[in-house]
Amino acid sequence: MKLSVGIIGCGPSGLVTLKELLDEGHQGTVFEKTSHVGGIFRTAYQQGFMVSSNLITMFSDFVGREGDHILENPRMLSFIEYSQYLDDYADHFKLRPHIHFETYVQSVWQDTPTGKWNMRIFKNEGKEQDILQFDRIAVCSGTHQKREMPNFIGQEQFRGEIKHLQDIKEFQDFTGKRVCIVGSGESASDMALASAKYGKQSFISIRKDHGAIVPRYMDGRPSDLETSRALHSNPHAFGVYQSCFLLYYSLFLALIARLFGYDKRPPAEVEVDRQILLMNLAQVRTSNYRNSFGTKNSGLAEAMVKYSCRRKPDIRELKSPATIVFADGTQEDDIDEIVCCTGFENRFPFLETDDNKNDEIIQQVAKDARISHDLYKHCVHVLTGDNLFFVGFVRPSFGAIPPLAEMQARWFAQLCSGNIKLPSRETMIEHSKIYVKYIENQLTSYRTNRIVNLTDHLVYSDDMARLISCRPNFLKMFFCEPKLWIRCQMGPIMMAHYRLCGPHAKPAEARRIIHKIKWVHGLPEILQFIMIFIHFLFYYFGGIKRCKPNAWYPVTEWLS
Incomplete structure (x- = not known):
């Protein structure tokens, strides 16, 4: 009907x-x-x-x-x-x-x-x-x-402006201002960089951990090309170890590149990557890419390295005329704007x-x-x-x-x-x-x-x-179309996977897209690919539930 x-x-x-x-x-x-x-x-x-x-x-x-x-x-x-x-x-x-x-x-x-x-x-x-x-x-x-805005103690006496992210239309509006950004997500990272670059002084207030920071680009390619099925199907229980491996592997490559002179980037760019690694490592046990939201934007680290943006803890209170007191007891005066990147309801x-x-x-x-x-x-x-x-x-x-x-x-x-x-x-x-x-x-x-x-x-x-x-039958694909299977497992997660079969399938176009896309195949990707099958063997034959691969089974079977 x-x-x-x-x-x-x-x-x-x-x-x-x-x-x-x-x-x-x-x-x-x-x-x-x-x-x-x-x-x-x-x-x-x-x-x-x-x-x-x-x-x-x-x-x-x-x-x-x-x-x-x-x-x-x-x-x-x-x-x-x-x-x-x-x-x-x-x-x-x-x-x-x-x-x-x-x-x-x-x-x-x-x-x-x-x-x-x-x-x-x-x-x-x-x-x-x-x-x-x-x-x-x-x-x-x-x-x-609907904007979600924090209520600060003493904000009625604060004479600076308190804005929401939605109020910001042009980065040049920060020119000459002392600005405090509240939040640690992707938009907050953008705002931290913009206010540090165009403003007089920038601070970023982060209540607890920031999101797992991943720059938009790595080695000249979008970072999310590495978001493969193999990577994200590995059991969540081993997320900390997985995160540590990827972070230390990145650090090892950076050291090799510097030692042998392969890295031709300006020192500031190298320092931004180093800052990202240090910030992620500092919180890897409590907030990593497997148990947190991603801050898929290096603006926060870039603001700190290149433009002297200063990280601060949660805001304790505001004082007249334009003073912020932070949770660690420090305070900053003459703040022109507080920009709240605190999300929506x-x-x-x-x-x-x-x-x-x-x-x-x-x-x-x-x-x-x-x-x-x-x-x-x-x-x-x-x-x-x-x-x-x-x-x-x-x-x-x-x-x-x-x-x-x-x-x-x-x-x-x-x-x-x-x-x-x-x-x-x-x-x-x-x-x-x-x-x-x-x-x-x-x-x-x-x-x-x-x-x-x-x-x-x-x-x-x-x-x-x-x-x-x-959802494609990946077992059948492994035997019938191994090249397509490899690209689905190790290439970026794309919606074209779900046009290979099912209602309104467009298998020819989906195959063309999957075979055409750029994808990453390096040592970490290969190791992740191998590890998922090792985990599966421990789960299937050893009965170790924490080795159960993500996405291989419906969520409703998670507790079984």
Whole structure:
């Protein structure tokens, strides 16, 4: 049966949801409050660059205007370039006729007698109002809607400006200022570098550990080309040892390069890499690339080495007129700005309006959905099932959100067509609890309680692919297409893997992309590749559960 689906938001999640619904023959309509495609990538500071390469970020069946050239020469796109990619995606799949721009979704509520969903929209700056009806609703409004701002002791007497990351549009605005950046993620790293480079003096306040720092580029290539299945399938229990090996191996190579004069880079660039290694090693047991979010950006280290940015602990209090007192008792005076790179809260104001104030179910869903990982697969609340579906509320510790949103959209489209059914409420609740335990064990409860969208890119992708029946049979591939198998195991994790089979598979194009891409094959990659099979033998024949490879089994089997 053909369904009509209302889609809220026209960022990457909304676009790919529309495309997948149209592929299944449904009618999708996107409502976007701005005048353009792209969501946050069109409103963020436009001097910014992505922290995942085009290979990792792109959708499974659309390379973009640069074609094979960018597959063979991958890079980090700027926000402007990625916005263009989304524009091209909308044009390529003829999505624009289904998008209503400059349309604000004020309220969404369910019509009890019919079970359909009503949507109150405003156009022309609120001058025109309409109520539309749909069979289902896809919430693709993004994770950057409501700012999460800290409350500092004494901030009412502070005379400097306290801003959120979203307030920063041009790096040159820092010129001549003494600035304190709060946070340690990728955006905070950008802000630390920009404020140190353009400002008078920069400080960065980090409450505890920073994310595992990985520069955007290593040896002239995007760092995430090394995010292979082999690397991320190795058991999480050995993450500290794996991290130590990779860090010390990098340190060994750097020493060899300097000793024999292979490293021709300027001393400052060498010192930045050294600073990254030292910062990661200092916290390797508590925060490494296997148990933390990634700060896939060397801006923090570069700011400290090149521009004298100074690291500080948590802010204890603010004093008049412009003084910050830090947790270690030190203080800095004459601070012009505090920029809070402290993230966002999931909020859904269109579910919390007068139109559904008496609907206890919708009110409960709106509240519970703020903690994304408590939903079934980050998408489904048990009270509304797939009638109200959340897309894009998932953040991989290493990887990118848009490809995970694509997997969610493909699943939603299959649910709409009836090709897949949701399990019972009891099963969804049980599986969600197992999933939360899994990510807390893998990424620590401290981080997952703060970053409620956090997940593992490969594990989540493969888990979704099992639902859609588009995860390749790698055992069969090993015997029938060994070259393709090697590239899938040791090349970067890409959504093209999931177009080799399953609904709307494009095997010829997927094979072409996988064979065409640039990938890394050095000693660490080979050792990781070998280690995963050694771990598997200990698990399968020795019964040692901690050797169970990640992603080889569904998350629901984690406790077994």
